[in-house]
Amino acid sequence: MNKIVILIIRLIIPLVILFLAFTWLGTTGGIILAVLYLLLMNLPVLFSTMGSQAYRKGDYDKAIRMLRTALKMSPGSYSLRGSYAWLLLKLGKTEEAEAQIDQAISDAEKEDEKNPLLVTKALVLWKKGELDQAISLMEKVIVNYKNTNVYGTLGFLYIEKGDLDKALSFNLEAYDYNDTGPVILDNLGYTRLLRGEYEEALEIYRQLIKLRPNFPEAFHNYARVLAHFGEMEQALYMCHTALTFRFWHTSTVTREQVENTLKELEEASGEKSAKSAKQEDPEETGGTESADI
Secondary structure: OOHHHHHHHHHHHHHHHHHHHHHHHHHHHHHHHHHHHHHHHOHHHHHHHHHHHHHHOOOHHHHHHHHHHHHHHOOOOHHHHHHHHHHHHHOOOHHHHHHHHHHHHHHOOOHHHHHHHHHHHHHHHHHOOOHHHHHHHHHHHHHHOOOHHHHHHHHHHHHHHOOHHHHHHHHHHHHHHOOOOHHHHHHHHHHHHHOOOHHHHHHHHHHHHHOOOOOHHHHHHHHHHHHHOOOHHHHHHHHHHHOOOOOOOOOOOOHHHHHHHHHHHHHHHHHHHHHHHHHHOHHHHOHHHHHHO
């Protein structure tokens, strides 16, 4: 939309209306009309805020309703539409999320406005099974737009592609960019895990857990690393902790996968305990005579 037209709509027309209101209705009437006008103009923000509050409380249906209402009042807000698309994607509504993010990208005029939206678009492509397109998009974005979210997203996509050499190189670069970003640390630790570099993975996950990450992948992957070193009790604890978090449509591990890992760890832990008990059995070790002394 032309900037002059936007200025007229957002500033000049409201000022003219307020001037006429004070002229015709007097001071009290003018103030009342001004307050009502300000409330009306800020309703999208109010509903968006209510949506954010509902999201934090775990009421995702209400969050969707509030954001949808806000969008009806401010359909041209690309940032609001982008937030709506992201929530839709997290909840598994991929097709609707794609339609919304495409519209948001179209509404955004500047490159710096589009870039955050393109990250969501890449994740939509990933969930649609279009991994190469998602990577290609993110590789274009990161040329001029670098932040922790971009590094975390592209780093994971490289892991998904299965090129562990490229994933390691990129995730080391991401670590240099931000060595306290939980997703970046998980990407690097997971890459090390997949490469069988357990000592390096252990070091990374020790750093990550100190940051108290709020996603299941961190604890699930750490459990696998701990299990490699025979730390079964701690591995079980980490696996149980992973199951306390919500699994989103955008999560890179499913609840079923974590439950399967937990089952494997419990079985391995039981076998280890049984073996240890057998080794300590006096009848098996000849310890009866020593016990009598």
